[in-house]
Every structure is written in C-alpha cells, then in structure tokens.
Amino acid sequence: MIIYESNKSWLRDVKHLYRSYTMQKIVRSTLWVGAGMALISYLVIDVFKLTHWRIETGTFSLLGIVLSILLVFRTNSAYDRWWEGRRQWGNLVNNCRTLAMLLHAALPASDLPSRRYLAAHIANFCLALKEHLRGGVKINELIHVSPEEQALYATKNHLPNYIATQIQVQVQEKVRSGDLTGEDLINIKMHTQTLLDVAGACERIKKTPIPFSYNVYLKLYISAYTLILPFGLLPDFGYAGIGLIMFIFFAFIGVELMAEEIEDPFGLDCNDLPIGDIAHTIKQNVYELLEVGHPEETRPKELYQKVF
Incomplete structure (x- = not known):
C-alpha cells in the first residue's frame, strides 16, 4: 500500500501515483490506444477521406452518461469491499488486543509457558490469515514454531482455523486445571470466536468477486465507446482529436482498473490493504500485553512442546 500524508503536497502525491502498477498499466x-487512434485517423482522414461520416456529439453524451453510471456502481462496489476488508482487520486488531488483555489479567503471573504459548498462537493466527488470503500460508514466517509443528502445520488445509482451535483448546485446559474460571472462559470465548468470524468475512470478500458478466460487459462497453469516438471527434478536430480520445479513454479505463485493483484488498498491489503491517502490529501488541518479552526472542527449548 502506498503510504502518504493527505493534503500535504499536491505535486508529490501525483508523483507517487505512478508507483502504482495499475497506474502504469493505465x-x-x-x-x-493513442497509437491505434493515430492509425485510424490516418485511414479516415487521408486514405479513405471519410470525414463526412460523423456521429453527432449528443450521441456520445448519452452513451457517456450510461457508462458513467456503470462506472460509479463499479467503483462503489469495489471500494465497499476494500473498506469492509479494512473494518474486518481493524476488528481483528481490537479483539486480539482484548483477548491478550483478558488472558494477562486471568492467568497467573508465574505461568510464563502458557503466556508465551498463547501470545505466539494469537500472533501466528494473524500471520497465517494474512497469507491464507493471498497465495497460501508461509509457515517459515510464523514465530516460535518447532520442526514438529511445522510438519503438522503443512498438513492443514486451513491453518488459521487450526491455530484458532489450539488457542481455544489451551484456554479450556487452563479452565480444567483451575488457572482460569468459568467466567474467564465466557469472556475469552467471545474473542476467540471473533477470530474465525473475521477470517470468514475476509474469505467472503476474497472468494466473491464482482460477477464475471458485469466485469466483461463494462470492458466491452469502454472499448466500443472508444472505437466509435473517432467518428465524432475527427471531423471537427482532425488529428488533434487523438489527444481528446486518449484523455477520455484514460478517464474511463482508469476508473475501471483502479476499481479492479481494490476489488481484492488483501493482495500485494500498491493500493491494497497493509495487512502484513497490521499482523505484525498485532504480534507486537500481544507480546507486550502478556508481558512475555519481545516476539522475536528465541523460544526456549522446553516450550517447543504443547503447554497445558
């Protein structure tokens, strides 16, 4: 994601815009299109001399209104998905912090093994969810995972589900051992359940793109609109109409491709959500709240085994 300070420098923001792969594609x-329009203009004006073939500009106004309505709907739909993704990850931040706070208040201060175990698993849930929404979980990015756990994790089709289950299992074991009370379990359960609620909501966004027919139709409409523009602009503007056609195409295709980019907000495009940074922020916060040191510290050998 491109990080910038709004309302600071107009020219600097415009310069950074070209860092976006989508803008380069636009x-x-x-x-x-400009090269194609130059060829069409040469054929229309100089070869076939068809400048008397023209389409009234009012026609383009009507077609442009329809196209604008479609693009507004497309942009709003894409932005809603982007913002919903940000809301879900904000919800994940809040619930992970609250979960860590409740565990810190309920667990005995001397029970460092359980604190480390739970801190690592809450952090790993976020790290695993980040990659689960992309190309697949990278187990080597998870923290404090033993070789045995790595082999086990590699067999799981939905690793965030498994890690969330392990968190709940650990909490249940602490209740059975008397370190946590039934009231603690009720308070904690709501936040462990939210982990899977957030994962499910993000998967819904990821796996339900805009309907294919709508997406293709909009691209065909933009292409057809651009192809007939020469017959409306060239008779009046000549070769200067090429620049106008390029600008109109730039406006329409830009809105479409930017909407296409943010439609999946969990990827690695410049305007996608910084879920990697958010996951690492959660990791730092959880370790700080549970007071078990820095997350990058080497895990003690005795903690490689599951702690109850």
Whole structure:
C-alpha cells in the first residue's frame, strides 16, 4: 500500500501515483490506444477521406452518461469491499488486543509457558490469515514454531482455523486445571470466536468477486465507446482529436482498473490493504500485553512442546 500524508503536497502525491502498477498499466493502455487512434485517423482522414461520416456529439453524451453510471456502481462496489476488508482487520486488531488483555489479567503471573504459548498462537493466527488470503500460508514466517509443528502445520488445509482451535483448546485446559474460571472462559470465548468470524468475512470478500458478466460487459462497453469516438471527434478536430480520445479513454479505463485493483484488498498491489503491517502490529501488541518479552526472542527449548 502506498503510504502518504493527505493534503500535504499536491505535486508529490501525483508523483507517487505512478508507483502504482495499475497506474502504469493505465498509461500503457492509453498510449496503445493513442497509437491505434493515430492509425485510424490516418485511414479516415487521408486514405479513405471519410470525414463526412460523423456521429453527432449528443450521441456520445448519452452513451457517456450510461457508462458513467456503470462506472460509479463499479467503483462503489469495489471500494465497499476494500473498506469492509479494512473494518474486518481493524476488528481483528481490537479483539486480539482484548483477548491478550483478558488472558494477562486471568492467568497467573508465574505461568510464563502458557503466556508465551498463547501470545505466539494469537500472533501466528494473524500471520497465517494474512497469507491464507493471498497465495497460501508461509509457515517459515510464523514465530516460535518447532520442526514438529511445522510438519503438522503443512498438513492443514486451513491453518488459521487450526491455530484458532489450539488457542481455544489451551484456554479450556487452563479452565480444567483451575488457572482460569468459568467466567474467564465466557469472556475469552467471545474473542476467540471473533477470530474465525473475521477470517470468514475476509474469505467472503476474497472468494466473491464482482460477477464475471458485469466485469466483461463494462470492458466491452469502454472499448466500443472508444472505437466509435473517432467518428465524432475527427471531423471537427482532425488529428488533434487523438489527444481528446486518449484523455477520455484514460478517464474511463482508469476508473475501471483502479476499481479492479481494490476489488481484492488483501493482495500485494500498491493500493491494497497493509495487512502484513497490521499482523505484525498485532504480534507486537500481544507480546507486550502478556508481558512475555519481545516476539522475536528465541523460544526456549522446553516450550517447543504443547503447554497445558
């Protein structure tokens, strides 16, 4: 995600915009359209001399209104998905912090093994969910995982589910041992359940893109609109109409491709959500709340085994 300070520098923000792969794609597409329009203009004006073939500009106004309505709906739908993803990860931050706070208040201060175990698993849930929403969990990114656990994790199709289950199992064992009370369990359960609620909501966003027919139709509409523009602009503007066509295409295809980029907010595009940074922030916060040191410290050998 491109990090910037809004309302600070107009020109600097515009300069950073080109860092976006989508913006580079828009510019390349616009240049290709310009080259195509130059060829069409040459054929229309100089070869076939069809400048008397024209479409009234009012027609383009009507078609442009329809296209604008479609693009507004497309942009709003994509942004809703992006914002819903941000809300879910904000909810994950709050619940992980609250869960760590409740565990810190309820667990005995001397029970460092359980504190470390739970801190590592809460952090690993967020790290695993981050990659689960991308290309697949990278087990080597998880913290304080023994070789045996790595082998076990590799067999799981939905690693965030398994890690959340292990957190709940650990809490249940502490209740049975008397370190946590039934009231503690009720308070904690709500937040462990939210971990899977957030995962499910993010999966819904990830696996339900905008309907394919709608997506293709909009692209065909933009392409057809661009192809007939020469017959409305060239008779009046000549070769200067090429620049106008490029600008109109730049506006329409830019909105479409930017909406397409943020439609899946969990990827690695420049305008996607910084869920990697959020996951690492949760990791730091959880370790601080449970007072078990820094998350990057080497895990004690005796903690490689599951602690109850």
